[in-house]
Amino acid sequence: MIHVLGNSANMDEAIKFCKKFNLILIEDCCESLGSHFKKKHIGNFGLAGSFSFYFAHHICTIEGGAICTNDKNLANDLKSFRAHGWIRNRSDRANFAKKYKLLDEKFLFVTTGYNVRPTEINAAMGLSQLKRLDYYLNRRDAVVKKISRILLKFPHLEIIGLKKLNNDKKQKKNREHSWMNLPLLYKVKSRPKFLKILKIFKKNNIETRSIIAGNIVHHPALKKMKFRIGNKLSVSNEIFKYGFMIGCHPNISLKAINSLKKAVSECKNI
Ligand SMILES: Cc1ncc(COP(=O)(O)O)c(C=O)c1O
Known part of the structure; x- marks a missing residue:
């Protein structure tokens, strides 16, 4: 798993x-x-x-x-x-x-x-x-925190997992989330608007990616495999249709943060 x-x-x-x-x-x-x-x-x-x-x-x-x-x-x-x-x-x-x-x-x-x-x-x-892993992870927390503040201006984009953001820097065993990328979910659930958001991010030089495979069963590789679908996979489909990831590198530049601010303010007008 x-x-x-x-x-x-x-x-x-x-x-x-x-x-x-x-x-x-x-x-x-x-x-x-x-x-x-x-x-x-x-x-x-x-x-x-x-x-x-x-x-x-x-x-x-x-x-x-x-x-x-x-x-x-x-x-x-x-x-x-x-x-x-x-x-x-x-x-x-x-x-x-x-x-x-x-x-x-x-x-x-x-x-x-x-x-x-x-x-x-x-x-x-x-x-x-x-040796520096904890330092990197704390930096990633700080970047996620910073981005979450920027996104307050466009609350339709939700950071998945934000409630697990680690606030206890001393007790590393309390860490239940070590941010690798920043997954975002567009809560309005409109595909045309979602695609506009991706375009705005691209225009501002912010790379976006699907949240891993989105829903793996839609991929051609699965056609070659035998599998059974246990339920409607509604959560996976929601992530597939309305989710994307951006980076949260520990040494993210000020320029990148400013591009994100600009993209978010443009998203407000879609
Ligand atoms: C969940 C998961 N498993 C396995 C891998 C494969 O790791 P590697 O590229 O080191 O083989 C990745 C790569 O991103 C991954 O995200």
């Missing part, structure tokens, strides 16, 4: 659901580094949690990410998966070497695998940013 755009999901519900249907819980935390649920960092609730350090995320190692798990076997298998399926980085490699004496342990393959090994350069970038 995914913690979307910094917003930690309700893990009590998720755990209950997984127990009920006998499911393994894996958390995708790629958009929510630094976010907690009831004071516990996300990614620690199930078998494993994944994190992305691709740019536009909270820290950036150019490409790459991390997976956390307390399961030693999974950790070992992941180390094989990321490197061709061989045993070199496994803590239990001696067992395999002993069992397959005929094979060269440097080239002993126990599974299919990929080549997604992180480099020293990626790690150095990530580790140095990790």
